[in-house]
Amino acid sequence: MATLRFLGACGTVTGSKYLLEAGSRRILIDCGVFQGSSELKEKNWSTPPFDARSVDAVVLTHAHIDHTGYLPRLARAGFSRPVYATRPTAGLLQYLLPDAAHLHEEDARYANQKGYSRHRPALPFFDANDAAGALRLLQPIDFHQRTEIAPGLAFTFLRAGHILGAAFISFEVDSRRIVFSGDVGQKDVPILKDPETPDTADHLLLESTYGDRLHPEGSPREKIGRAVAETVARHGVVLIPAFAVGRAQDVLYHLGSLQRDGTLPPDLPIYLDSPMAVSASDLYTSTLSEHDLETEQLENRGVAPIEGPSVHLIRDRADSIALNGRGGPMVIVSASGMLTGGRILHHLKHRLPDPETTLLFVGFQAAGTLGRRILEGAHEVRIHGELVPVRADVREIPALSAHADQHGLVEWIGSLSTPPRAVYLVHGEPSARDALAAVIRSKPGWTVVLPEEGEAIELE
Ligand SMILES: [Zn+2]
Numbered sequence: 018m019a020t021l022r023f024l025g026a027c028g029t030v031t032g033s034k035y036l037l038e039a040g041s042r043r044i045l046i047d048c049g050v051f052q053g054s055s056e057l058k059e060k061n062w063s064t065p066p067f068d069a070r071s072v073d074a075v076v077l078t079h080a081h082i083d084h085t086g087y088l089p090r091l092a093r094a095g096f097s098r099p100v101y102a103t104r105p106t107a108g109l110l111q112y113l114l115p116d117a118a119h120l121h122e123e124d125a126r127y128a129n130q131k132g133y134s135r136h137r138p139a140l141p142f143f144d145a146n147d148a149a150g151a152l153r154l155l156q157p158i159d160f161h162q163r164t165e166i167a168p169g170l171a172f173t174f175l176r177a178g179h180i181l182g183a184a185f186i187s188f189e190v191d192s193r194r195i196v197f198s199g200d201v202g203q204k205d206v207p208i209l210k211d212p213e214t215p216d217t218a219d220h221l222l223l224e225s226t227y228g229d230r231l232h233p234e235g236s237p238r239e240k241i242g243r244a245v246a247e248t249v250a251r252h253g254v255v256l257i258p259a260f261a262v263g264r265a266q267d268v269l270y271h272l273g274s275l276q277r278d279g280t281l282p283p284d285l286p287i288y289l290d291s292p293m294a295v296s297a298s299d300l301y302t303s304t305l306s307e308h309d310l311e312t313e314q315l316e317n318r319g320v321a322p323i324e325g326p327s328v329h330l331i332r333d334r335a336d337s338i339a340l341n342g343r344g345g346p347m348v349i350v351s352a353s354g355m356l357t358g359g360r361i362l363h364h365l366k367h368r369l370p371d372p373e374t375t376l377l378f379v380g381f382q383a384a385g386t387l388g389r390r391i392l393e394g395a396h397e398v399r400i401h402g403e404l405v406p407v408r409a410d411v412r413e414i415p416a417l418s419a420h421a422d423q424h425g426l427v428e429w430i431g432s433l434s435t436p437p438r439a440v441y442l443v444h445g446e447p448s449a450r451d452a453l454a455a456v457i458r459s460k461p462g463w464t465v466v467l468p469e470e471g472e473a474i475e476l477e
Contacts, residue, residue, distance in 0.1 A: 044188075090142070114151055170189070368409065
């Protein structure tokens with residue numbers, strides 16, 4: 018008998034955490050934080066309904082903070098057992114967790130200065146020590162290597178695409194197989210190998226981020242090419258807000274390929290202005306075993322697919338500020354992807370009033386973010402307390418997504434030789450989850466469950 022507790026990502030896309038209890042063993046699959054609205058974020062502070070010291074292991078699908086950002090809190094609460102992750106995921110976490118700690122410490126400092134927090138004094142959600150404590154527990158495991166946690170309890174990581182190192186997890190509990198999809202990527206995208214597919218599952222947890230959407234037809238590469246070429250022609254600046262891990266590297270890859278085929282000038286300066294994105298790019302470049310054939314072929318020809326010859330990597334703040342003094346044409350890729358913070362805000366303050374500028378969105382803009390407000394046509398926005406007019410050309414390329422769409426998800430589960438006893442839909446807003454549920458239920462023999470947060474389900 019095994020029980021699965023759904024502790025997050027039910028009716029929302031963040032906070033992934035699932036507690037698998039089998040006999041006397043307790044395994045946590047993913048250990049993420051809630052992100053987005055203040056109500057969601059407030060949930061991170063409540064104590065989880067289990068004793069951290071009673072957990073035997075954590076197994077991670079991938080490095081994104083909404084799947085890993087609770088680890089430092091777990092370590093602080095006394096958890097001291099292994100955290101299993103693929104090698105690239107473990108590599109990314111070496112940057113991501115300390116960076117998150119730094120941001121939490123800054124937030125707390127700022128809240129204390131301004132006195133706006135309900136907590137007096139405001140404390141960081143976790144600090145650098147907690148992050149280091151979590152990193153010490155990491156145990157890197159290769160893809161496809163079956164790892165036994167206890168007798169009758171084993172797991173295997175298989176490739177999920179999505180971002181570097183992302184896995185779906187096939188768990189064996191006695192004679193049953195439970196598959197956790199993690200975040201499923203798209204096929205035929207640059208850099209990373211395609212997602213693999215599960216062949217059997219008695220129980221399947223499936224993400225549903227884009228469960229109600231189909232990615233638009235047409236290549237995102239061409240759309241990027243058109244937007245950048247038009248801006249270059251008027252000597253303007255292209256600002257691309259991008260998530261530091263995954264999206265920034267995809268964008269650089271596309272720009273490099275557009276330079277090689279002559280769509281864009283080979284000497285067009287491209288600045289990657291985000292210390293986290295620079296570290297992530299280095300890791301992407303050095304993790305050869307994860308690259309797809311196209312990337313491999315470029316490398317064999319001596320071409321750098323991500324950090325091309327006209328790409329400038331910017332870590333220092335002073336170098337970032339110096340970009341304000343430069344004219345176009347040039348491209349600046351910077352974080353954060355939804356304009357919720359980071360260096361991109363300084364560039365926006367400086368460049369949004371200029372009609373020569375193109376602001377090119379390449380990722381999902383959640384409700385309530387500055388990115389969403391600009392995308393919805395705001396003529397004026399407030400950045401760091403200052404009113405900034407929006408005169409730049411604002412464009413969006415929606416097909417460039419790290420998630421499979423409804424077709425992709427249905428195709429992914431179509432590889433199963435027989436329907437599982439149940440598909441549990443997680444990691445999706447209610448409308449996305451309902452739409453995907455309807456499509457899967459229309460397949461003969463398939464059962465879909467929409468778990469509620471906090472619910473415990475017996476896996477027969
Ligand atoms: Zn993810």
